[in-house]
Amino acid sequence: MTDDYKSKKVISIGVVKELTGLSERQIRYNEERKLIFPERTENGTRKYSFSDVETLVKIAEKREEGVQSYEISQGMKKERTKREGEPQMRRKMIRGQLNAHFRTKS
Amino acid sequence: MTDDYKSKKVISIGVVKELTGLSERQIRYNEERKLIFPERTENGTRKYSFSDVETLVKIAEKREEGVQSYEISQGMKKERTKREGEPQMRRKMIRGQLNAHFRTKS
DNA sequence: CGTGTAAGGAATTCTGACACG
DNA sequence: CGTGTAAGGAATTCTGACACG
Numbered sequence: 469m470t471d472d473y474k475s476k477k478v479i480s481i482g483v484v485k486e487l488t489g490l491s492e493r494q495i496r497y498n499e500e501r502k503l504i505f506p507e508r509t510e511n512g513t514r515k516y517s518f519s520d521v522e523t524l525v526k527i528a529e530k531r532e533e534g535v536q537s538y539e540i541s542q543g544m545k546k547e548r549t550k551r552e553g554e555p556q557m558r559r560k561m562i563r564g565q566l567n568a569h570f571r572t573k574s
Numbered sequence: 575m576t577d578d579y580k581s582k583k584v585i586s587i588g589v590v591k592e593l594t595g596l597s598e599r600q601i602r603y604n605e606e607r608k609l610i611f612p613e614r615t616e617n618g619t620r621k622y623s624f625s626d627v628e629t630l631v632k633i634a635e636k637r638e639e640g641v642q643s644y645e646i647s648q649g650m651k652k653e654r655t656k657r658e659g660e661p662q663m664r665r666k667m668i669r670g671q672l673n674a675h676f677r678t679k680s
Numbered sequence: 681c682g683t684g685t686a687a688g689g690a691a692t693t694c695t696g697a698c699a700c701g
Numbered sequence: 702c703g704t705g706t707a708a709g710g711a712a713t714t715c716t717g718a719c720a721c722g
Contacts (some may be wrong), residue, residue, distance in 0.1 A: 471681080473579040473624045478589045483621065486585070493704055501703095506698065511712055513693060515589065519578045536702070588713065598714080599683055607682095617691055642681070655713060 477507040477515040484516050488524050495524060501537040503527055503544070583613040583621040590622050592629050601630060607643040609633055609650070 476527055481492055488495070498504045500515075506514040516524075523544075530540050587598055594601070598650075604610045605620075610629055612620040622630075636646050 476624075478585045478593070479625075480586055480589075480692080481694095482615070483584045483586075486615075493706090497703065498696090509588070511591075511693090512695095513712080518584075520580075531703080549708075559719095586713080587715095597683075599685090602715090603682065615691095617714090618716095619691080637682080 473494070474518045475516045477520070479505075479521065480522065481514050481524070483518070484521055487521050488528065490524060490528060494528070498524060498527055503524045503537065512553055580624045583623045583626070585622045585624070585627065587612075587620050587622070590627055590630065593627050594634065596630060596634060600634070604630060605635055607647070609643065609647055 479487075481495055484490075484495055485492055496514075499506060504516075504520050504527070506516045506520060508514060527540055530543070535543075585593075587601055590596075590601055591598055602620075605612060610620045610622075610626050610633070614620060633646055634675060636649070641649075
């Protein structure tokens with residue numbers, strides 16, 4: 469009725485695994501890094517929402533680009549600022565920023 | 575992306591139980607009577623959609639009124655014909671129709 | 681008809697840890 | 702850092718059946 473299907477936490481990790489193609493280890497790791505927040509059933513089983521599934525896929529794409537957890541969480545904070553853009557260009561810019569970051573940092 | 579969150583089958587029977595308040599036996603029984611059609615994971619575990627959950631609740635309400643499985647399935651077929659109406663009156667009419675049905679039938 | 685239950689098995693999920701790098 | 706894995710336990714889910722009515 470008044471439910472938001474997209475944000476309701478009802479999916480088990482096994483289904484999330486099928487939906488995202490990620491391993492359970494990878495899925496749980498994102499929780500460890502505070503990038504995603506599944507709920508728990510009374511006995512401790514994790515429950516995810518469709519929204520969580522989408523977020524997991526986006527995070528996985530970022531990681532493939534070499535972006536680390538901290539940067540990903542920072543990026544998710546600004547998420548609400550920018551909405552559109554050129555995906556291809558954006559990715560290269562992120563990598564560029566990271567390289568610059570490492571050069572000045574180390 | 576192109577997913578329909580409401581009709582995607584991803585919910586385990588345990589969560590459906592919590593969402594509907596029905597017992598596993600009751601939930602499975604509706605499948606036995608062909609009133610609901612969950613999918614299965616590779617190993618046989620049932621997976622339901624939010625839409626299925628809503629249907630289950632509606633079926634449960636009908637049964638509380640004394641409507642039997644066959645009548646419920648018939649009612650679901652006509653579902654697409656009528657959309658609105660007075661719930662309270664409609665229920666009484668259904669019961670009335672059933673009584674009439676039984677009188678002429680037996 | 682609709683639902684409870686005991687029965688036994690198969691598969692899931694969880695945590696903490698060691699490993700590699 | 703991110704991920705694989707073996708380890709052992711706890712809880713889930715499944716089917717077929719007997720029961721009551």
